[in-house]
Every structure is written in structure tokens, then in C-alpha cells.
Amino acid sequence: MANIKQIASDLGVSVATVSNALTGKGRVSAQMVERVKARASELGYRPSLAGRALRSGQSGILGLVMPDLTNPLFPRIAQHLSTVADDRQMGILIADSRGNPKEQTQAINRLLDRGVDGVVIVPQKGTAPGPQSVPTVIINTASDPDNSVCADHAGGGRLIGELITSLRHHRVVILGDDPVSEVQRDRVAGMRAGLASATDVQELWGKEGIEALAPAIAAGATAITTTSDLLALRVQSHLTRCGISVPEDVSLTGFDDLPFATAMHPMLTTVAQDVGQIADLAIDRLMRAIQGQPDLPAPATVPMRLVTRYSTSTLRRPTNLETIK
Amino acid sequence: MANIKQIASDLGVSVATVSNALTGKGRVSAQMVERVKARASELGYRPSLAGRALRSGQSGILGLVMPDLTNPLFPRIAQHLSTVADDRQMGILIADSRGNPKEQTQAINRLLDRGVDGVVIVPQKGTAPGPQSVPTVIINTASDPDNSVCADHAGGGRLIGELITSLRHHRVVILGDDPVSEVQRDRVAGMRAGLASATDVQELWGKEGIEALAPAIAAGATAITTTSDLLALRVQSHLTRCGISVPEDVSLTGFDDLPFATAMHPMLTTVAQDVGQIADLAIDRLMRAIQGQPDLPAPATVPMRLVTRYSTSTLRRPTNLETIK
DNA sequence: CTGTTAGCGCCTTCAA
DNA sequence: TTGAAGGCGCTAACAG
Numbered sequence: 001m002a003n004i005k006q007i008a009s010d011l012g013v014s015v016a017t018v019s020n021a022l023t024g025k026g027r028v029s030a031q032m033v034e035r036v037k038a039r040a041s042e043l044g045y046r047p048s049l050a051g052r053a054l055r056s057g058q059s060g061i062l063g064l065v066m067p068d069l070t071n072p073l074f075p076r077i078a079q080h081l082s083t084v085a086d087d088r089q090m091g092i093l094i095a096d097s098r099g100n101p102k103e104q105t106q107a108i109n110r111l112l113d114r115g116v117d118g119v120v121i122v123p124q125k126g127t128a129p130g131p132q133s134v135p136t137v138i139i140n141t142a143s144d145p146d147n148s149v150c151a152d153h154a155g156g157g158r159l160i161g162e163l164i165t166s167l168r169h170h171r172v173v174i175l176g177d178d179p180v181s182e183v184q185r186d187r188v189a190g191m192r193a194g195l196a197s198a199t200d201v202q203e204l205w206g207k208e209g210i211e212a213l214a215p216a217i218a219a220g221a222t223a224i225t226t227t228s229d230l231l232a233l234r235v236q237s238h239l240t241r242c243g244i245s246v247p248e249d250v251s252l253t254g255f256d257d258l259p260f261a262t263a264m265h266p267m268l269t270t271v272a273q274d275v276g277q278i279a280d281l282a283i284d285r286l287m288r289a290i291q292g293q294p295d296l297p298a299p300a301t302v303p304m305r306l307v308t309r310y311s312t313s314t315l316r317r318p319t320n321l322e323t324i325k
Numbered sequence: 326m327a328n329i330k331q332i333a334s335d336l337g338v339s340v341a342t343v344s345n346a347l348t349g350k351g352r353v354s355a356q357m358v359e360r361v362k363a364r365a366s367e368l369g370y371r372p373s374l375a376g377r378a379l380r381s382g383q384s385g386i387l388g389l390v391m392p393d394l395t396n397p398l399f400p401r402i403a404q405h406l407s408t409v410a411d412d413r414q415m416g417i418l419i420a421d422s423r424g425n426p427k428e429q430t431q432a433i434n435r436l437l438d439r440g441v442d443g444v445v446i447v448p449q450k451g452t453a454p455g456p457q458s459v460p461t462v463i464i465n466t467a468s469d470p471d472n473s474v475c476a477d478h479a480g481g482g483r484l485i486g487e488l489i490t491s492l493r494h495h496r497v498v499i500l501g502d503d504p505v506s507e508v509q510r511d512r513v514a515g516m517r518a519g520l521a522s523a524t525d526v527q528e529l530w531g532k533e534g535i536e537a538l539a540p541a542i543a544a545g546a547t548a549i550t551t552t553s554d555l556l557a558l559r560v561q562s563h564l565t566r567c568g569i570s571v572p573e574d575v576s577l578t579g580f581d582d583l584p585f586a587t588a589m590h591p592m593l594t595t596v597a598q599d600v601g602q603i604a605d606l607a608i609d610r611l612m613r614a615i616q617g618q619p620d621l622p623a624p625a626t627v628p629m630r631l632v633t634r635y636s637t638s639t640l641r642r643p644t645n646l647e648t649i650k
Numbered sequence: 651c652t653g654t655t656a657g658c659g660c661c662t663t664c665a666a
Numbered sequence: 667t668t669g670a671a672g673g674c675g676c677t678a679a680c681a682g
Contacts, residue, residue, distance in 0.1 A: 003675055014653045019677055029651060049440050050378040051675030054658050059375060060439075061418070069404035070584070078403075079394035082421050091418045091439050093386070096407050114385075114416050115374050230588055237590030259395070260585050263555055265562030328659055339669045344661055354667060376659030379674050 002043035010039055022047070053115065061091045062286065063111030063119040065104065065129075069096045071122075072230065072258050073275070077139070080279035081120065088287060090117075101127045108132065118286045125181035135289030137282045141183045142301050149281045149300045151273040153183050154190035156304030159271055160225050160253050161194020163306060168315040169223040169251060171200040173216050175209050175235065176227045184227040187255060191225050210235060214242045217250055222315050229254035229261050232268055232311075247313035257307050266310035277302050327368035335364055347372070378440070386416045387611065388436030388444040390429065390454075394421045396447075397555065397583050398600070402464070405604035406445060413612060415442075426452045433457065443611045450506035460614030462607045466508045467626050474606045474625045476598035478508050479515035481629030484596055485550050485578050486519020488631060493640040494548040494576060496525040498541050500534050500560065501552045509552040512580060516550050535560060539567045542575055547640050554579035554586050557593055557636075572638035582632050591635035602627050 004022075008015040013032070021028045021036035028036075039045075053059045062085055066074050082092050095111050097104035104124050111119055118135040128146055129138070137148040144150075164172055174191050176184045192201060202221065204212050213224065213235065226232045232254035236246060246252045246266060254261060257272035281300045288296060329347075333340040338357070346353045346361035353361075364370075378384045387410055391399050407417050420436050422429035429449050436444055443460040453471055454463070462473040469475075489497055499516050501509045517526060527546065529537050538549065538560065551557045557579035561571060571577045571591060579586060582597035606625045614621060 004677095005675075015675090016654075016677080017652055019675095020652090023677080025677090027651065032651085046438050048379070048675050049438070050375060050382075050384060051658095052677080053375040054373070054379045054660090054674090055676045055678085057658075069407065070400045072400075072584070074403075075395045075397075075399050078399075078419060079421050082394065082419055083423075086435065091435075093416050093418050094403060094407055096404050098408075110411065110416075113371050113374070230585060233585055233588040237588060237592075240590045259397070260555060260558055263558040263562060265565045267562075329661095330659075340659090341661080341670075342668055345668090348661080350661090352667070357667080373659050376674095377661080379658090379676090380660045380662085382674075 001048075002040075002045040003048065004045075007036060007039050007043060007045060010043075011035060058117050058290075059115040060089065061093050061114070061116045062283075063093050063095060063108070063114070063116040065095045065097055065107050065111065065119060065121045067097055067104070067122055067124040068099050069094070073122075073256065073273075076275045077122065077279065080276045081283065084279050084283045088283065090283075090287075097124060099124070104129060118290050120282055120286065125178065125183065135286055137286045137289075139278060139282060141186045142299070143186055144182055147299050148285055149278050150302070151275075151278060152301045152303050153186040154193070155301070156255065156271040156273075156306075157187040157190020157192075157225075158194035159190075159304060159306040160255075161191040163194075163269070163308065163312065164191075164223045164225060164251065164253070165194065165196040165199065167223070167251060167312060170196075170198065170315075171202075171219075171221045172223040172225060173202045173204055173213065173221045174225050175213070175231060176203070176205045177231050179205050187227045210238050213238065214244065217244060221250065223251040223253075223312070225253045227255050229256050229258040229268060229270055231255075232270070233260065233264060236264065236311075246311050248316075251312040251315075253312060261307075261309070264311070269309045269312040270307050271304045272307050273304055274302050326373075327365075327370040328373065329370075332361060332364050332368060332370060335368075336360060383442050383615075384440040385414065386418050386439070386441045387608075388418050388420060388433070388439070388441040390420050390422055390432050390436065390444060390446045392422055392429070392447055392449040393424045394419070397553075398447075398581065398598075401600045402447065402604065405601045406608065409604050409608045413608065415608075415612075422449060424449070429454060443615050445607055445611065450503065450508065460611055462611045462614075464603060464607060466511045467624070468511055469507055472624050473610055474603055475627070476600075476603060477626045477628050478511040479518070480626070481580065481596040481598075481631075482512040482515020482517075482550075483519035484515075484629060484631040485580075486516040488519075488594070488633065488637065489516075489548050489550060489576065489578070490519065490521040490524065492548070492576060492637060495521075495523065495640075496527075496544075496546045497548040497550060498527045498529055498538065498546045499550050500538070500556060501528070501530045502556050504530050512552045535563050538563060539569065542569060546575065548576040548578075548637070550578045552580050554581050554583040554593060554595055556580075557595070558585065558589060561589065561636075571636050573641075576637040576640075578637060586632075586634070589636070594634045594637040595632050596629045597632050598629055599627050 004015050004018050008018045018036050021033045085092050095107035097107040120137050122139045138146050140147045141150050141153045174188050254268045254270035257270045261268040261270050329340050329343050333343045343361050346358045410417050420432035422432040445462050447464045463471050465472045466475050466478045499513050579593045579595035582595045586593040
């Protein structure tokens with residue numbers, strides 16, 4: 001691989017001049033810059049990141065730590081992060097923390113060992129990775145005091161709540177997957193806030209929650225709002241099995257707008273994160289911190305967007321219908 | 326950050342000794358090794374990968390190029406690759422080729438610029454990234470001549486075909502998403518091979534294919550085999566809309582066993598890739614190539630596994646029933 | 651405007 | 667068994 005010394009000797013100049021010409025650090029005549037660049041491209045010269053890293057103390061690499069790479073949001077976050085990072089000539093190294101807090105710490109350490117310049121962490125639910133030795137951005141939820149950037153989970157919940165209320169539902173079930181998750185708790189809190197105060201709300205969690213759905217509906221619930229699309233699909237399936245149909249008998253909502261949401265029938269009403277903007281803000285903040293800029297922006301909260309599809313409908317039947325067993 | 330020189334001077338020995346002690350290159354007394362290691366951990370010493378990379382010409386980083394990071398398989402591949410790579414002290418840098426072949430080349434180049442020691446490529450459908458300047462592993466499908474490791478897509482298709490035949494279906498629709506994809510074509514070919522030769526097979530593709538489903542069923546088809554779980558979910562939804570139920574009226578199969586397959590109702594019969602083994606083989610092959618071992622293993626094909634759930638059933642109704650529609 | 655020099659952290663000769 | 671020295675590719679400080 002061609003190196004800077006090669007170019008220098010080919011042109012009969014010093015390596016410093018080549019370096020300056022290439023990095024545009026001025027101090028070199030325009031025509032010399034031309035010659036150097038010409039020769040460089042002839043040789044297919046690529047600066048050695050290793051050399052530069054050693055010299056500058058910066059690797060040009062950012063680490064991404066996810067609670068679980070199979071997290072349905074990982075692909076989108078990774079994609080956007082990688083795009084945004086590319087624009088800044090940064091690379092993204094991934095690390096999986098495999099669902100447990102201890103591995104999370106190890107994952108972070110592996111990244112640090114590799115000399116990443118900064119880290120983006122999407123924490124395990126219920127954990128708070130302490131301060132790190134490199135600039136760090138945490139993508140979690142607004143109620144996490146360490147959070148740097150996040151979707152407005154509570155706001156998203158509120159959108160759902162308001163929609164349900166506007167559809168005239170007065171008895172609703174909020175279904176979460178795991179109350180340990182701060183994100184989910186915030187979503188639930190948001191839903192409550194969005195629902196009219198007179199609404200009869202029942203909060204259910206996990207597998208038992210799903211089992212309790214049919215009885216709840218029999219008892220008069222007309223809407224189910226869940227904290228994730230996957231959960232919504234599960235509910236849908238369960239209801240089908242019970243002979244309850246969406247949205248005729250109950251309205252159903254998801255969260256996150258995963259790819260399969262539009263493949264469902266009825267297509268799922270849900271709420272979408274603007275992952276692109278989150279990635280943008282995250283990298284921006286991270287880069288500022290890396291460059292030592294003192295005025296870090298306050299933790300940002302990116303609004304979620306309601307995606308109204310066909311799994312929700314206006315309440316048509318009387319609240320205390322009892323035809324469904 | 327503590328460096329090797331630091332340890333050396335603390336202990337009054339030379340850097341060479343420290344280096345040897347730490348890397349276990351022998352030539353150092355056992356007790357000196359002890360002292361060095363002790364001091365190193367006291368100082369929280371971490372070898373500088375940059376220094377090592379510069380010296381050795383190897384970055385210790387592997388690149389992962391995916392056709393589209395939102396590809397539903399990406400999470401699992403990334404996770405396994407990252408686990409396996411970790412075991413070998415390698416990092417994984419991701420690059421997104423955003424669905425188009427030109428970006429794919431650029432993505433690869435960005436990785437090369439970063440000095441990755443090798444690349445894992447999951448090619449865009451219909452493309453064949455040429456040979457690279459670093460060791461490369463291609464995860465595609467057996468019929469791609471450049472392929473290094475892959476799931477046995479045709480074999481998976483055959484499993485599905487055989488299952489359908491064993492369930493006594495004689496008129497089946499094979500539904501694909503995009504015939505440009507070699508993977509999908511291989512899956513379809515496998516399905517054909519697995520079905521009894523007397524089977525009446527209709528091959529459909531894409532959105533129009535889905536539209537053509539109800540007529541096909543009305544005309545007597547009793548099973549639909551698709552080339553992806555997402556497609557299967559779409560089909561499911563479409564059939565529901567048409568008042569056709571799975572598996573009573575038609576059997577339905579997916580491909581890949583994505584997370585939502587078990588959230589569907591009925592739970593989807595599908596075929597799963599052993600992504601872990603694929604990742605294993607891929608990294609193994611890549612590392613061998615990087616270490617200059619001449620005897621690269623032949624392209625490996627990892628068997629797929631049939632996951633029989635509840636979306637398929639024995640043919641019960643007469644083939645030419647016409648109660649539907 | 652350009653050249654010389656030094657050194658980032660590490661490892662690998664070669665010499666003691 | 668250990669030490670000294672050089673150099674991987676690059677950039678920054680200082681000379682010319």
C-alpha cells in the first residue's frame with residue numbers, strides 16, 4: 001500500500017509537504033498541492049488510519065452498545081447511526097450486551113479497549129451504565145437522568161391516549177410487556193395522561209396480561225393499547241383465537257411502527273420514532289463532546305408521530321355489551 | 326492512559342521485556358512476568374490497539390457489509406458475528422449499502438479505507454461484489470459461485486415442499502417476493518424439488534402474486550408456500566380479508582423464522598437458518614484467510630431446520646371444493 | 651513556502 | 667534472560 005513517504009520520494013519533496021498538501025493545512029503552494037494530489041491518486045494512496053490514530057490519539061471510531069442486537073429497533077438505529085457517522089468520516093463498531101447488565105459493562109469495555117473515540121449506549125432496561133472514560137451518549141427515555149437523546153415515549157403514549165379518547169372509548173386496557181423497562185413505563189404513563197380523566201383504565205403486564213384480555217373485554221373494555229408492535233401482534237392473534245375481532249370489537253394499538261405493522265390485518269395503528277433525527281442528535285452531541293466543545297446541548301427529546309391505520313375505530317357498540325363471553 | 330514505557334520505567338526494566346512478558350512471547354523469567362502483569366493491572370494498562378495496528382499492519386477489525394441494515398436477518402447475523410468475533414478478539418465495523426449496488430461498493434471501500442483485516446459481505450440481491458483487496462467471505466446462497474458460507478436455501482425449500490406433500494396437498498402456490506433474488510429463486514427451486522412430482526404447482530411473485538391468491542384457492546389450491554415470513558404475514562392478512570382461514574382452508578408457510586412468527590395466529594410453520602453456525606464458519610474461514618492459511622475450506626452450506634407450527638395442516642377438504650368465493 | 655526532526659505505542663530484530 | 671535500537675505511517679513543531 002502506497003504511503004506518504006512513497007509519494008514524497010516520487011516527487012522529490014519531503015513527507016511533511018505531502019502531509020500538508022493532502023490535509024489542506026495550507027503552507028503549501030497551490031501547484032504543489034496539485035502535484036501531490038495527482039500522484040496520490042495515481043498511486044491509489046489511502047492514508048493509514050492506524051498511523052493517524054497513533055499520532056492523533058483518536059481512532060475515528062464510535063462504539064454502539066445495544067442491549068440486545070436482536071432488539072427490533074437495532075437495525076434502524078444502526079442504519080441511521082452509520083449513515084450519519086459516515087458523513088463525519090467516522091466508523092461504527094458494534095457491541096452486543098446480550099441482555100444482561102454485566103455483559104453490558106464488558107461490551108463497553110471491549111469498545112474502550114479498541115480505542116473508540118466515543119460511545120452510543122442504548123441501555124438494558126432497568127440499568128444505568130455509569131459515566132465512561134470517553135464521551136458518551138445515552139439513548140433511553142426522558143425520565144432517565146443520564147439520558148442524552150431519546151424519542152418522546154411519554155408523548156407517544158399521550159398521542160395514543162388522545163386518539164383512543166377521541167374515538168370515544170371509555171374503558172381501555174393498557175398492556176405492557178415488562179414493567180422493569182423505563183421506556184415502557186413512560187409509554188404507559190403517557191397513555192394515561194392522554195386518556196380523558198373519566199376513562200376507566202386497567203393496566204396489565206406480560207403474558208398474564210394477555211390472558212386477562214378476553215375477560216376484560218367481556219367486562220366492557222373496548223380498546224387495548226400496547227407498548228410494542230410485537231405485543232400488539234400477539235394480542236391480535238390471541239383475540240382472533242377468542243373470536244374477538246379488531247377493530248370491530250376492540251381497538252388495538254402498537255408502538256414503534258416495525259416493518260410488519262403494515263403486513264398485519266388490519267394494519268396496525270401505532271406510533272413511530274424518528275430514528276433518523278435521534279441518530280443525528282446523538283452523533284452531533286457525541287462529536288461535540290469528542291471535540292471538547294463545552295456547551296453540550298441539553299438532553300433532547302424527539303417527538304413521536306402517530307400513525308393511524310386500521311386497527312382502531314370509533315366506538316360503535318354499547319360499552320357494556322355482553323355478547324362476547 | 327498507561328503505556329508500556331510507563332510500566333517499564335516503574336519496574337526499572339526495558340520496554341522490550343514488558344512487551345515480551347505481556348504477550349507471552351517467552352524469553353522472560355516467570356517471576357518477571359508476574360511483576361510486569363501485576364504492575365500492568367495496577368495501572369489499568371490496556372495495550373494500544375493503534376500502536377499495535379501500526380506495527381503489525383493489522384487492525385483487528387472486520388467489516389460487515391449488509392445489503393440493507395433493515396434486512397430482518399441483519400440483527401441475528403450481526404449478533405452472532407459479533408459474538409464469534411469477540412472470541413477472537415476482533416471488532417466488527419458495520420457498513421450499510423442502502424439497497425443499491427453502487428453504495429455497496431462504496432460501503433466496502435469505506436471499510437477498506439479503515440483498514441479492516443477482512444470483510445463479510447451479504448450481497449445485494451442480484452449483485453456479485455468482485456474480489457477484494459482483503460480476505461472476504463460472502464454469505465449468499467449456494468448457487469452463487471462466489472459464495473463462501475450460506476444456509477441451504479434450496480434444502481430449506483425442499484423441507485417445506487416435503488412437508489406439504491406429506492400433508493397430502495396436491496395443488497400448491499409458491500409465492501416469492503422478488504425473482505431478482507438468487508436466494509429466493511433457490512428457495513423456490515427447493516420447494517419444487519420437495520413437492521411430489523404429480524403436484525400442481527403455480528408460481529407467483531410480488532404484490533400481484535398476493536392478489537392472485539384468492540382466485541388460485543378458489544380454483545383448488547390448498548397450500549401456499551412463501552419465501553419469507555413477512556410475506557407469509559402479508560398473505561395471512563390478505564386471506565383474512567378474503568374470509569379464507571389458515572390452516573383450515575389453506576396451509577401457509579414462511580421462511581427464516583423471524584421473531585414475529587410465533588406471535589402470529591396460527592403460529593407460522595417456517596424454516597430456520599442456523600445463523601450461529603453460519604457466523605461461526607464465516608469468521609473461521611475469514612480468519613484463516615487473514616492468517617494466510619492456504620487451505621481454505623470449501624464453500625459450506627448449513628442445513629436449515631423445519632419448524633412445524635400451526636399454519637399447516639393435513640388436507641381435509643376435497644381438492645376442488647368450491648365453497649369459498 | 652518547504653525541509654528536518656521527533657515521537658505517538660508497540661513489537662521485533664540483534665546484541666549483551 | 668534482558669536491553670538497546672529501529673521503524674510501522676503520520677503530523678506538529680521548529681528551522682531554513
